[in-house]
Amino acid sequence: MSMPRETGSWGRVLGTLALAVGLTQLPWSGWALIVRPDFLLVTVLFWVLHRPERIGFGAAFTLGLLADFQDGAVFGQHAIAYVLAVYAVLYLRLRLLQFDPLRQAAQMFPILLAAQLTVLLVGWLAVRPPVGLAILLPVLSSTVLWLLIALWQRAWHGKGMRGAE
Amino acid sequence: MAVPGQLTFARRLGPATRLAIWLVIGVACVVLDVRYRAMEGLRSGLSLTLHPVRVALRAPGDVASEIAGFFTRHRLLQQERDALAAERSRLALTANTARDLQRENDELRALLAMRTRPGQQLVRAALLYQGHDWFGQKIVLDRGASDGLRNGLPVVDASGLLGQVSRVYPGSSEVNLVTSPGQLTPVMIERTGQRGLVAGLGQGRLELRYMPSQTDVRVGDRLVTSGIDRVYPAAVPVARVTRIGRPQAGPYLRIEGRPLAGLERSRAVLILVAQPVTVQP
Numbered sequence: 350m351s352m353p354r355e356t357g358s359w360g361r362v363l364g365t366l367a368l369a370v371g372l373t374q375l376p377w378s379g380w381a382l383i384v385r386p387d388f389l390l391v392t393v394l395f396w397v398l399h400r401p402e403r404i405g406f407g408a409a410f411t412l413g414l415l416a417d418f419q420d421g422a423v424f425g426q427h428a429i430a431y432v433l434a435v436y437a438v439l440y441l442r443l444r445l446l447q448f449d450p451l452r453q454a455a456q457m458f459p460i461l462l463a464a465q466l467t468v469l470l471v472g473w474l475a476v477r478p479p480v481g482l483a484i485l486l487p488v489l490s491s492t493v494l495w496l497l498i499a500l501w502q503r504a505w506h507g508k509g510m511r512g513a514e
Numbered sequence: 515m516a517v518p519g520q521l522t523f524a525r526r527l528g529p530a531t532r533l534a535i536w537l538v539i540g541v542a543c544v545v546l547d548v549r550y551r552a553m554e555g556l557r558s559g560l561s562l563t564l565h566p567v568r569v570a571l572r573a574p575g576d577v578a579s580e581i582a583g584f585f586t587r588h589r590l591l592q593q594e595r596d597a598l599a600a601e602r603s604r605l606a607l608t609a610n611t612a613r614d615l616q617r618e619n620d621e622l623r624a625l626l627a628m629r630t631r632p633g634q635q636l637v638r639a640a641l642l643y644q645g646h647d648w649f650g651q652k653i654v655l656d657r658g659a660s661d662g663l664r665n666g667l668p669v670v671d672a673s674g675l676l677g678q679v680s681r682v683y684p685g686s687s688e689v690n691l692v693t694s695p696g697q698l699t700p701v702m703i704e705r706t707g708q709r710g711l712v713a714g715l716g717q718g719r720l721e722l723r724y725m726p727s728q729t730d731v732r733v734g735d736r737l738v739t740s741g742i743d744r745v746y747p748a749a750v751p752v753a754r755v756t757r758i759g760r761p762q763a764g765p766y767l768r769i770e771g772r773p774l775a776g777l778e779r780s781r782a783v784l785i786l787v788a789q790p791v792t793v794q795p
Contacts, residue, residue, distance in 0.1 A: 374564060374571050378644050379778065406536045414543070418560040420645040421652040421681070421688050424553045425543030432540060436533040472649045475548045480695055480716030484648045 362403050365392050366412070373419055383483055386490035389416050390431055390464060394457070395498060397438045398445055409435045423475045430467035434460055450499035458492045554681070561658075561683035568642050568686075569656070637661050637785040639669075642686055651694040651716065653677075655783065658685045662787055666745055671783045674751035674774035675699065675739060679785065691777050692752060693720050701752050702740040706730050709740050712752060715770070718777060720753055722769035729767060733758060737771060747786060751775075 369388040377385050389412045396404035413428030420427075437460045438445065445453055465488045469479055527535075546552040639655040657663055659682045667679045669689050677697065681688040690697050697714040701722070708730070711723045725731060735755045741748025751774045759768035 371567065371571060374567050374643070376568075376572050376575060376641070376643055382644060382646065406532050410536050410540065413540075414556070415560065418557060418564075419643075420648070421654075422645075422649065423544055424547040424556065425540045428543060429537060429540035432533060432536040436529055439529045469648070471544060475544050476649045477696060479648050484646075 359403070362396055362400060365396070366404075366408075368392075370412075370415065373416070384486050384490045386494040387416070387461070387465075387487050388494070389413075390427075390434060390461065391491050391494050391498065393431060394434060394438050394460070395495075397435050398442060401439060401442065406432055406435055422472065426468055426471045426475070429471055430464040433467055434464040437463065450496055450503055453499050454492050454496035457495045458488070461491045461495075462488045557681065558683050561686055565683075565685050568654075572642065635662075635787045637663065637787055639687075639783050639785055641781045641783065650696060651691040651714075651777075652680070653689050653691065655687050655689060655785070656685070657785065658683045658687045660684055663687050663785060667788070668739075668746045668750070668786045669783050670750055670786065671775045671780040673776060674753075675746065676775045676777060676780065676783055678745070692773055692775070693718050693777060699746065699752055700740050700743045701737040703731055704736040704738045704749075704751075705732075709742065710737075712737060712771070718773065720771050720773060722753075722755070722771060723766070725767045725769055726765060727760060727767055731755060731758060731767070731769060736774070747788070 366389075369392040372388045373385075393404060393409045393412055397409070409431040410428045413426075413431035414424055416422075416427035416431070417424050441456070441460075445456055448456060462485070465485055469484050472479060543553065637657055639657040639661075641653055642656045643654040645652045645654070655669070663679055663682050665679055665682060669676045669679060675692055677689045677691040677694070679687050680690040691714070692699055692712070693714040693716065695714050695716045699712040700709065701712045702709045708725075710725055712720050713723050714720050722731075722737060733755050736751055737753045737755065739746040739748060739750045739752055753771035753773050755769055755771045757768075757770040759770075761768055
């Protein structure tokens with residue numbers, strides 16, 4: 350039991366979240382900006398999946414507000430989407446933990462898509478119709494990012510994380 | 515049974531209840547922000563917190579371009595210097611004429627007892643961060659309220675109008691780009707002087723609205739600010755007309771344009787700080 354405690358330590362959770370915030374703060378522009386994965390959402394969902402006792406709705410909501418500030422969007426737009434995604438992951442948690450990285454990423458895709466569609470819908474209702482459907486591109490890159498993280502995690506920890514059950 | 519409440523730790527409320535609570539808070543945030551503009555304090559706080567991070571993370575890029583600049587060929591620099599010197603002498607001539615015209619203009623305005631145009635001051639700023647343009651394109655500049663900026667000031671770069679300051683924080687500010695949907699700019703067609711209204715369409719395009727179908731406008735015409743709103747100074751280039759459509763239904767032309775300012779490229783911009791206009795009854 351010592352290994353799971355180590356892998357999900359507060360230092361690591363906060364470190365990865367800080368890294369996600371930092372990556373989002375980089376001066377992205379052009380194509381890189383359009384396909385930039387949602388680092389914050391992916392990190393939050395990763396920790397909700399593996400350490401639901403540490404990261405939950407409150408953290409997701411706060412980081413959602415941060416994402417809203419980031420895009421100069423309406424406050425609450427990303428926060429609502431993140432909270433819904435956290436609920437979906439909590440609901441499917443036991444199921445998601447059983448899959449290998451590729452299938453897990455495939456199962457995360459609809460959740461990430463739903464989150465982005467929520468962002469779209471809230472923005473549509475609160476501000477104005479969106480410009481084009483480029484808003485859905487980050488879903489693909491986020492899924493790929495999830496796959497990479499899941500692969501890395503399996504390579505690094507083996508199946509140790511599942512010992513957290 | 516895989517119900518969401520079945521986790522290994524104790525929670526007083528189930529996930530569904532928590533979700534409902536957070537959703538209510540989220541909707542409250544949206545309403546407070548959109549209807550009552552009550553979240554500006556939080557925005558300023560986040561801006562103050564994140565400003566150093568953004569500045570720090572911009573540093574690697576700056577250093578890279580600095581290093582690249584160091585290795586620029588000597589001859590290239592010389593050529594550039596010669597070109598700049600030529601440009602400068604040409605501009606000096608224009609400036610002389612402009613000064614002359616300004617004096618003449620002042621005298622004429624005094625004769626006509628007209629209000630003088632508000633004096634202007636330039637604030638130089640650099641692009642700090644660019645957000646997603648899903649619902650309106652915005653950029654963040656590294657100057658804010660401490661440099662005398664306020665909402666509504668025009669932002670230009672070397673080739674034209676970039677946008678308008680939409681939110682001001684202590685050390686940074688947000689700019690609504692001229693192509694952002696919902697952003698309106700009063701302009702005139704430079705060739706004919708006809709006034710109109712430019713609206714952003716998003717994705718780097720904009721449209722000249724409400725032009726009757728007999729309007730004299732051609733592809734390639736330049737649109738410049740008309741200056742009648744006292745927000746933008748007159749004759750700042752805004753866009754070039756790229757397409758004119760004549761819809762069968764509807765009395766207006768569909769005129770599309772491309773912005774002249776380097777919305778995607780410009781890193782250094784100028785903000786025109788005019789004295790606040792006091793309207794006397």
